[in-house]
Amino acid sequence: MDYEALGLRAGIEIHQQLNTEEKLFCRCPTTLRNIEERNGEIQRYLRATVSEMGTIDRAAEEEMKQMRFFRYYTYDSTCLIEDDDEPPAPMNPEALRITLTIAKLLSMTPIRQVHTMRKMVIDGSNTTGFQRTALIAVEGAVGENCQIESICLEEEAAQRVTDATFSLDRLGIPLVEITTAPCMHTPEEVRDVAAYIGMILRSTGRVKRGLGTIRQDVNISIRDGARIEIKGVQELDLIPEVVSREVQRQVHLLAIRDELNDRGATVPEDGIDITDLFQATKSSILKKAQCIMGATLTGFAGMVGREIQPDRRLGSEMSDYAKKCGVGGIFHTDELPAYGVTEDEVATLRERCQAGPEDCVVIVSGSPDQASCAIRLVLKRARMACEGIPEETRKMLPEGSSAYMRPLPGAARMYPETDILPLEITSEMIDTIVLPELLSEKARRYADEFGIDEAVARQIAFSERFTLFEEAVSTGIKPSLVARTLFGTLRELSRDGVDCGGIPDSEILDLLKRVEDGSVAKEAMPDILRARAGGADLEGAVASVGPLFSVADLEEIVWRIVREREAFIRERGDAALGPVMGVVMKEVRGRIDGQIVADVLKRSIQKIL
């Protein structure tokens, strides 16, 4: 696709959890829990509140189409603030300082006085019904061509367990939100900017790592299209695919619009009740439906079923809208007969709905309320199709396509969080921030300073354990040993299914020191780490591998083995080294350096020969 010709403009919002001791507006730890560890549950209803203008925010109103009831799991690591049963504590200064560090790394200008706001969110993921968020700094730069618009510090939402059940452990973890200008023009550029910002964030050494700790929202538009926000793109490598599929979607929707307009397509005001038509149908969904509503989209034939993204049709968009009313989906004549609906039934349906061959009939089923709500939303989406592309917030589907979530929220959903006092950002606060070394600079330095291969240096710098690497090297342990342990041994173990993630850096450092001073053989590392990961404490893990052999011990063992195989050695000569080495290693593996074993063995064999 020629993105320039299409006028692609893309921006991203990056949400990154900070690794602080305490949450943003309460004193709880920022650790996630297993839901089995919950100690209670509370149940709540949320409702949209009315603004001064007497209107309810469109995104909030959309969420309220279904009056929903939410459950929240509580833990011994959560408090009344997450329950919305206690006013918030002042903003966590540690989180603010990390945010200011990131802002400074991106050459941004801090806001003189920070005001915490409430952003209305009534999908249940915030017990309060809003997310606390504050604009911290504005106007920064990434690379040469891209501007950062803003950095905000906000509360992470509660984690959804099932449809309407949330777990409060994640609620309130500090989250920075970095928003770029719509300054990217190709899918690859979007990925590269996201990767660069991610690197900046990790350079602070103060952000959470691992699944779900960083999320990208991508904003995409093409000329004549609309601004679409696609939420929750977790993998960088998927970004180009998501962008390109969204461009495809907008291109196809614009083509559909043009064709609909050429045909003079029209959409009726409301649907009609056609419940009686399907009383004897073989379609199990329609048969058990309390109410079926249908509507004729004049001039829409072939358009509803046209693919706009891999596996997505205009009908999928209509279906997404209908689902807001609690129905499972829609049927339309572009895809019928199918799903147990026969050709005869389609003919009757067309007749009842007075639909000609140029038209498409859409039907929905559910309770009377659901069905009439759903058909109206389908018609609303059909009208939009004649106008172009609606501005929307969408969610990413696994392969990179996207589905409708809700309208883009307006500014109307923000009002001040009066429970938090405004906060001054002084120039002194900014001046005292010492900027961390960027990971990219770090990688270059590792390669220069320690003579490590560049790719390995980069791997180390970008990894979670880079601080451990630096600490180990600074205590005099050989960089190659540290690198091999952290990025060879640990990785191989994890490939074997041994989870070393829980082993604290301090213990790994301790082990490295012992290898360095010779009290533990480096060959023993895998076995020791394996035992440690299996639940033993460090001393136990070291002991389980057995005591270290001295060279004298080794010589004794080797001499015994060589004597036992004297005939074999005489026969084979020097070539006996390999097979005998295997026998020796079986006895001493992990307890003395392999090189020493080889030397001793060589000497012993020479003695015989």
Place this chain on the structure above:
Amino acid sequence: MKAGDRVRCSPGREGTEGVFIAERDGIAVVKLKSGYNIGVPASDIEFISSGEEMMMQPPSVTQNPDLPLFSIISTGGTIASRVDYRTGAVTSQSTAEEIIRAVPRLATLGRYRTRQPFITLSENIQPSMWMDLARSVYEEITNGARGIIVTHGTDTMAYSASALSFMLKNPVPVIFVGSQRSADRPSSDNVMNTLCSVAAADSDLGEVAVCMHATQSDDICAIHRATRVRKMHTSRRDAFQSIGIPPIATVSYPDLQVTPGPDAIRRASDEPSLADRLEERCSLISFHPGMSPAILEGYRGCRGVVITGTGLGHTSTELIGGIRELIEDGTTVIMTTQCLQGRVCDRVYDTGRDLMAAGVIGGEDMLPEIALVKLMWVLGQTDDQEEIKRMMQANLKGEINRRSVHGL
């Protein structure tokens, strides 16, 4: 510049437009187009144009004449409020239309008359306001309301409710209601509390009560007897608890089923009457180790004093002389306990016997604040020492339990 004016400000290198909200200490608060407020030096903002007056055409509300009539008396408790997204100011609403607009389901439960005898934060409530409130409620009862809902701040709600309980004889429910979370939050407890309070006002109850969340969840409201209720938490939704008795009723949500307990006073048990005189010169003293007897000097002008003593109802021996002098000067002194749970009993220990000998009246198992309100009312009814003592130790409105029931 005034709130709502369009201004230009430059938080970064480039300028941006926003709406002026307020200025304090040289910092101007501006709402940006994104909805975020920021504070920038006031000297950095530049006026663009005046704000437009937002003229809102609120949808009209019709009340169904076939539904029962309730009276909602607002005292400043925020039953329904609206937030100004530009300034963040929260406006309290109190006309029937405004209240129904904020809680639309109310329109399906009844029709409403509203009045506002006064509007204040509940921490600023004065006993004289209880008299105004009691008169308003009395008028509404005699004007045929099926039930009365009093919206009230939570801080002193138990004081006000118990005051009305002593001042009124009421054949219909008088339900106090408030919210722990402000009404502008999507999570506020105000909608459920309000709906439950109307259900309670419609029910077969006949006393003054407080209606608030029974748990942290939006599942059940508890109806507490006004003379046995206490705010037991600074912030939780279920802050209000009945002490020494179970709640007199529960209301389930969202189906609004009212289930009265066996001891609830039922509708029409009394003829309406009003005894609205109070003696305001009364005070509550909490005894603590190290309290100087000199403090008692400050209470000399009081006609009544309630002491929250330790344990079964004690003060230090050192204070007894001063207490005796207060009583000899004509002050009625009632002993309650800071344990809150349980009954005072000054017969058990020497200190208690000495306090009794000094003329202190045991407050049985009355909650200290309720004893204070009751004392104000009793002293407003009679000057006779014997009668005062008799009334203080008699159960007038459920404030005293004859027995301390197992399990509560």
